[in-house]
Amino acid sequence: MAGGDGGSREGVQWPEPIQRVQKLAASSLDALPEKYVRPASHRAPLNAPLANLPVIDLSGLADPRTHSSTVQQIGDACTEWGIFHAINHGIPLSLIHRVQQVSKELFDLPYEEKEVYANKPGLPVGYGSHLGASNSGTMDWSDYFFHQLRPSTSYDADSWPAKPAAYRETVAEYGKQVYSLMRMLLLAVAENLRVDFSSVEEAFGGKDGFRLGFRINYYPPCPQPALALGVSSHSDPGVLTALLQDEVGGLQVRKDGTWYSVGTTQDALVVNVADQLEIFSNGRYNSVEHQVFPNTNRVRMSWATFLGPALDSVVSPAQQLVDQQHPPLYEGSLYREYISNVFKKGNNGKSYVRSHSLNKSASTMC
Numbered sequence: 001m002a003g004g005d006g007g008s009r010e011g012v013q014w015p016e017p018i019q020r021v022q023k024l025a026a027s028s029l030d031a032l033p034e035k036y037v038r039p040a041s042h043r044a045p046l047n048a049p050l051a052n053l054p055v056i057d058l059s060g061l062a063d064p065r066t067h068s069s070t071v072q073q074i075g076d077a078c079t080e081w082g083i084f085h086a087i088n089h090g091i092p093l094s095l096i097h098r099v100q101q102v103s104k105e106l107f108d109l110p111y112e113e114k115e116v117y118a119n120k121p122g123l124p125v126g127y128g129s130h131l132g133a134s135n136s137g138t139m140d141w142s143d144y145f146f147h148q149l150r151p152s153t154s155y156d157a158d159s160w161p162a163k164p165a166a167y168r169e170t171v172a173e174y175g176k177q178v179y180s181l182m183r184m185l186l187l188a189v190a191e192n193l194r195v196d197f198s199s200v201e202e203a204f205g206g207k208d209g210f211r212l213g214f215r216i217n218y219y220p221p222c223p224q225p226a227l228a229l230g231v232s233s234h235s236d237p238g239v240l241t242a243l244l245q246d247e248v249g250g251l252q253v254r255k256d257g258t259w260y261s262v263g264t265t266q267d268a269l270v271v272n273v274a275d276q277l278e279i280f281s282n283g284r285y286n287s288v289e290h291q292v293f294p295n296t297n298r299v300r301m302s303w304a305t306f307l308g309p310a311l312d313s314v315v316s317p318a319q320q321l322v323d324q325q326h327p328p329l330y331e332g333s334l335y336r337e338y339i340s341n342v343f344k345k346g347n348n349g350k351s352y353v354r355s356h357s358l359n360k361s362a363s364t365m366c
């Protein structure tokens with residue numbers, strides 16, 4: 001079975017049988033099964049205040065009269081929150097609605113048809129319910145489908161469901177459009193950081209080196225949401241993430257130690273800074289820590305597109321951002337090792353990026 005650079009889906013097995021949360025939730029549970037109960041210190045706040053996140057009109061980038069102020073808004077959002085709502089992002093709404101439709105049809109298929117694409121520990125590509133290589137710890141209340149869209153060498157034909165018929169083509173088209181948007185955002189980032197765009201490209205593996213991953217997250221209704229997490233706390237490991245969410249809500253972000261809930265701005269994308277961009281910006285930008293609070297009555301879905309560096313990139317603070325007043329705050333790290341650690345160990349707040357911090361007092365903060 002071809003595995004692209006994601007490896008093969010044969011081989012290592014999960015230590016315990018994988019339980020699909022969608023199936024569990026459909027079995028009329030009265031209480032949350034033990035495996036999903038978080039220790040009290042890791043539960044989400046019930047009434048997290050709404051985050052007053054910037055809403056940025058990305059069409060402003062193309063207009064010479066608003067270009068600079070839009071770049072400034074993007075830079076400020078990346079520094080202050082590490083996340084913002086992007087409106088007028090240029091991705092056709094008809095395409096977004098088709099992605100949502102084929103994704104719903106996929107999750108509505110019988111389990112036997114989805115299990116053909118079941119993923120393996122340490123390799124997220126395919127149908128999954130757990131990220132780390134061990135499924136013996138506390139589990140997240142969600143299932144997902146993950147695809148690696150770029151580079152072309154990572155293409156794994158076997159991980160693409162045959163049904164619904166329009167799925168592969170629709171997701172591939174969405175991936176192309178989000179990739180163009182990500183490149184536009186990176187141009188704005190380069191301008192804001194006052195770093196040549198060619199240095200940004202080089203840092204992440206060259207023009208054709210970028211990776212693009214796509215994950216559909218499926219959060220079934222949860223019998224005791226206060227005890228569980230849909231996705232446990234983490235920052236995304238790559239460069240930038242563009243998230244599409246439905247109207248249900250549940251995403252929370254942590255800023256200065258406080259959890260806030262993120263609103264659902266219709267037809268907007270939520271864009272967030274991920275770890276490699278925090279490192280490259282030498283800490284000017286903040287990869288946002290986030291988690292998902294489950295819903296009692298409704299299924300929630302979200303669609304995350306992850307831009308990441310080439311596996312062989314060693315990402316360090318940009319040279320232009322380091323001088324005597326601004327010493328490097330992170331050591332360089334090989335992305336192949338970084339990501340494989342995340343896939344092995346699973347979500348763990350901002351621990352991965354902090355483990356590369358040269359400022360040890362910051363690295364011990366939680």
Ligand SMILES: O=C(O)CCC(=O)C(=O)O
Binds near residue numbers: 231236245301303
């Ligand atoms: O579902 C969400 O709102 C967030 C999902 C997420 O954090 C992820 O897929 O990395």
Ligand SMILES: [Fe+2]
Binds near residue numbers: 235236
């Ligand atoms: Fe995430």
